Amino acid sequence: MMKKLGKPTIAIFDFTDCEGCEVEFINLKEKLMDLMGETDIINWRLAKDINSPGPFDITFIEGTPVTPHEQEMLREIREKSKYLIGLGACACTGGIPAIVDDELERPKFYKLVYPPEYKPEGTEAKPLSAYVKVDYMINGCPVDKDEIERYITELLAGKSPEDRDNPVCMECKINDNRCLLANDQPCLGPITRGGCKAFCVTQGKRCYGCYGLVKDGNFKAMVKRLNQIQCEEDTRLMLNMFMSETKEYKRAYK
Ligand code: SF4
Ligand code: SF4
Ligand code: SF4
Incomplete structure (x- = not known):
């Protein structure tokens, strides 16, 4: 305590x-x-x-x-x-x-x-x-x-605030949004830390990962899925914006 x-x-x-x-x-x-x-x-x-x-x-x-x-x-x-x-x-x-x-x-x-x-x-x-x-x-x-x-x-109150460990997708589902990724549109929700109430997707945009990589986010699977729907350089640029300092990004691209 x-x-x-x-x-x-x-x-x-x-x-x-x-x-x-x-x-x-x-x-x-x-x-x-x-x-x-x-x-x-x-x-x-x-x-x-x-x-x-x-x-x-x-x-x-x-x-x-x-x-x-x-x-x-x-x-x-x-x-x-x-x-x-x-x-x-x-x-x-x-x-x-x-x-x-x-x-x-x-x-x-x-x-x-x-x-x-x-x-x-x-x-x-x-x-x-x-x-x-x-x-x-x-x-x-x-x-x-x-x-x-x-x-x-x-x-x-003397507590230690905890980091969010749910992905944006969870908050996106609560808001009943149509899934972009399931409809072949890029979105970083599955590997992005929640806490924003899926603000962008709810406003009609994609998640571009501004809350950073969520704990246990499957970076490799995300890259693979994004590369199926856009060119590899577009995937790299999407991930470079807020995840370039993670070991997962460095392992994949540096
Ligand atoms: S739209 Fe994006 S954030 Fe929402 S469920 Fe689909 S992948 Fe996740
Ligand atoms: S880009 Fe940031 S604010 Fe927008 S949905 Fe993703 S994490 Fe939330
Ligand atoms: S650019 Fe930096 S300071 Fe400005 S809103 Fe984004 S995180 Fe905050």
């Missing part, structure tokens, strides 16, 4: 990312106000003026530590935090920044995006866990606000 946290201090940091997951905190609306009553948010660049140096009871980190400065900052924050939580796909899987995973490719994109006088420093995009111990991960691009609430509420 974990120790109940009295009125814990919370910090929210962001590295290289789009800040969409932090917006989900704000989307909690009244619930955020309730949580603020039970906690003390002492560092949150996006929404508050105070920027305490710590220590912190619960620290959320959004984004991928791409630059040496971000990687150093991550190590310092880890030392000051009782619980470190990765917030969103960028932090948990490398996410969007990790789509370009070749250190030779990245400078080519820098040239296309930035003016020549600006010299970006980052050469690699890896999840937080490549640098420090991460206690919990809230997956998704963006995360589901209900999951943020669940993690904070359970930690406040």
Whole structure:
């Protein structure tokens, strides 16, 4: 049993990312106000003026530590935090920044995006866990606000929040959606961790795997099935978006 946290201090940091997951905190609306009553948010660049140096009871980190400065900052924050939580796909899987995973490719994109006088420093995009111990991960691009609430509420109650181990397909079935894969359309639901209530499929799109690879997901069988309905490169690109840092992806493609 974990120790109940009295009125814990919370910090929210962001590295290289789009800040969409932090917006989900704000989307909690009244619930955020309730949580603020039970906690003390002492560092949150996006929404508050105070920027305490710590220590912190619960620290959320959004984004991928791409630059040496971000990687150093991550190590310092880890030392000051009782619980470190990765917030969103960028932090948990490398996410969007990790789509370009070749250190030779990245400078080519820098040239296309930035003016020549600006010299970006980052050469690699890896999840937080490549640098420090991460206690919990809230997956998704963006995360589901209900999951943020669940993690904070359970930690406040002295519980250890559990990762979802059901695939998106289970939530998709609950929503009574027509199965894309059974109708020869690509979908990553069978190997993607649930928690989003099958949001995309319910909205008429496919699951592109933003919650990351589910525990015991059959990656090999997924590749085989997708290759039956689309070209192999399209399958690789689908899996590269949020699963490129998994050992299953590396085994299959690197
Ligand atoms: S996980 Fe998605 S929504 Fe969240 S910060 Fe990264 S790109 Fe933005
Ligand atoms: S549509 Fe996708 S997520 Fe839904 S059941 Fe079929 S494979 Fe699974
Ligand atoms: S359906 Fe798939 S891509 Fe869409 S939010 Fe859920 S996990 Fe992410």
